[in-house]
Amino acid sequence: MFHAYVLFSESGARAGFGHSPDFDWAYANARAPADLVVITPPVPVAFASLVAHEVDRQLAAAGRARAGRARRQAVRIGLRTARSVLRALGLAGPAFLSLGSTRLALRAHAELVGSRIPPRSLVVESALALAGRSLLYEEAMRALASGGLSSLDCAHDLLAAICAEGLGLLVPAVSISSFGARACNRCGSGGPFAATPCAHCGRRACSLCLRCRSMGSARECIPLYLVAAHDYASPHAGAVAEGVNLAIPHVLTDAQVQAAQMLRDWYIGDSAREVLVWAVCGAGKTEVSFSAMHSALASGRRVLFAAPRRDVVAELEPRVRAAFPGVTCSTFCGGSRGQRDYDARVILATTHQAMRFYRRFDLVILDEADAYPFAGSEALASAVHRSLAPSGKIVIMTATPSRGHLARVKSGVLPCIRIPARHHGRPLPEPEVVTAYGGDLLPKVAEIVGAGAGPGTPFLVFVPRRRQAQEVAKYLLLRIPGARVEWVHSQDPARDDKRAAIAGGECDVLVSTSVMERGVTVDGVDVVVCHADDDVVFDYRALVQMAGRAGRTAANPEGCVWFVCANENWHVRTAVGIIREMNEEAASRGLLIGQHSQETSCEEVTPKWA
Ligand SMILES: [Zn+2]
Ligand SMILES: [Zn+2]
The missing domain is CATH 3.40.50.300 (P-loop containing nucleotide triphosphate hydrolases)
Incomplete structure (x- = not known):
């Protein structure tokens, strides 16, 4: 849990927040005389951060508070703002015995706290160990402990010192804006968030970022430390x-x-x-x-x-x-x-x-x-x-x-x-658009596949939706006797085996959703995209990727691609246009084999630009 406070120094009053205000006060005092007044009870870090932000805005409006009456005024502003922010967030306002007691308590602890202040060399070394990273508190604590820089229970002080030295930045993992919106500082997203019971702060509803949950919980009660990298282009580097x-x-x-x-x-x-x-x-x-x-x-x-x-x-x-x-x-x-x-x-x-x-x-x-x-x-x-x-x-x-x-x-x-040219120097296969008015596409697909499929000429048939994979595969099995037809989609546990089967020649036709759109190289494959005009799933980029499965290998650089659809829509035309344009550019720049000698000496190991 964190506190918000107002810190008074030579340069005036500013608001801040920290896990341990007495440590922050002692750390500030080690450099120059400073006074600190705590303005909230322990609250989740996002609340303390918002209070500090709001108090700073109010203080800026009130002008600098150097001494005497102006300081008392600044403290009043701090307490009043803290109370209204916490109430708006559904927490009770500050509950202190009296204002003076918070400051006195700090002074009484001064000597005790003084021994907790780490030497500056350790602070700098720790910042270097975390340089260039964004870490939740747990991660930062473990990184410091595993580097032998701090014991687990002292990590808070060391991290506070890194931030006080300006070497790092402390923010809530999930912060709250002045108008109450949550934002995740770890992944940068604006949601969605879930308000769930939290073991960390003990509240029943603590905001958790769902976008980056797979990377560890980012919550409004968990601090995030951002430590920038410094001077990498040093003589050592x-x-x-x-x-x-x-x-x-x-x-x-x-x-x-x-x-x-x-x-x-x-x-x-x-x-x-x-x-x-x-x-x-x-x-x-x-x-x-x-x-x-x-x-x-x-x-x-x-x-x-x-x-x-x-x-x-x-x-x-x-x-x-x-x-x-x-x-x-x-x-x-x-x-x-x-x-x-x-x-x-x-x-x-x-x-x-x-x-x-x-x-x-x-x-x-x-x-x-x-x-x-x-x-x-x-x-x-x-x-x-x-x-x-x-x-x-x-x-x-x-x-x-x-x-x-x-x-x-x-x-x-x-x-x-x-x-614009592939590694083997052959043009990209240009898709042939086949339209079946009325929408009965399957006979067209069966006709194309039936005419070409067989050992050595495998087919990838893409469909937009999962259920269609099985439907189309069953139809092709009926219409093309003897063909080895399989189907696959993203939920299929055997998808890696089926990918290997089509690549290894143990399958003639693989009907697939866009799960096979990338990262698949099948020697000599031809491609049919069924329902190519289903623009909810197949945009021009997916169409270009699917067409790009054909003719990838140097052994079989030519392949055929068909876009089968009821209507030739914008995406189909754009995809064909992009492929054609790339081929034209490759030809005009002399990058295709046959129009210009591309032979280079085999002994040449270092590339020309290295
Ligand atoms: Zn997030
Ligand atoms: Zn929490």
């Missing part, structure tokens, strides 16, 4: 950076080399803080992002590589380790058992885990920015941005930019680097 080499195990394509060069130029020289890397599905954009990462690491800076999906992050780690030998690298995933190294120079994390950081990274690479759950999540976007150092930069990588991103590119606010 420079020494580390000398050893940063980039080793990419295969030769990059011309499209990748051009994009990598542009990205590095942007990182070093461009004033824009964000850049969009728009790559076709299967272009190899991860290797391209390594160019900016290399520039950042070589100048002693820290990098976060974040992606919404856990499997993408897991698959990334060996590639990053291979590309940057000798650079420390740690993976943060929900449920990952491995040791987390907050000090690693490269951190790979799901976008949720970005909430654990505060102003730490000089470069953030955000992969698959269009994928669930990142797309459309204000909370995750704010978490990723908050993990960025004040002068840091962010690379947004996607195969299918949102309309918001496209509008910002068009208006010139967001620079955009396009990678």
